[in-house]
Amino acid sequence: MPKEKFPPPIPKGTYDYGSGYFDPATEQIVSYDGKEVLGYVTEGEEKWIKDHCRKGFEDGSLPVEKNPDDPDLVPVSKSPEGGADSA
Numbered sequence: 001m002p003k004e005k006f007p008p009p010i011p012k013g014t015y016d017y018g019s020g021y022f023d024p025a026t027e028q029i030v031s032y033d034g035k036e037v038l039g040y041v042t043e044g045e046e047k048w049i050k051d052h053c054r055k056g057f058e059d060g061s062l063p064v065e066k067n068p069d070d071p072d073l074v075p076v077s078k079s080p081e082g083g084a085d086s087a
Helices: 043-052
Strands: 021-023 028-030 037-040
Antiparallel strands (some): 021 028
């Protein structure tokens, strides 16, 4: 089970790669904190990433912490007990 409750935030226009994010502008895999280049991808890998991975829609910066009020980070509807509706 993952330690994080929500996926890490990623900058706008990038793709979640699992160990970091892929930035198509630089063709680099970058650590989630943006401090380290983890590698580069081939054209085939880039296509797969763009077709299958979560895309960042944040404001272009790396937020310091997650905002619990962000509608993209919480279930759309909740039951009175606090869990997601199953209906």
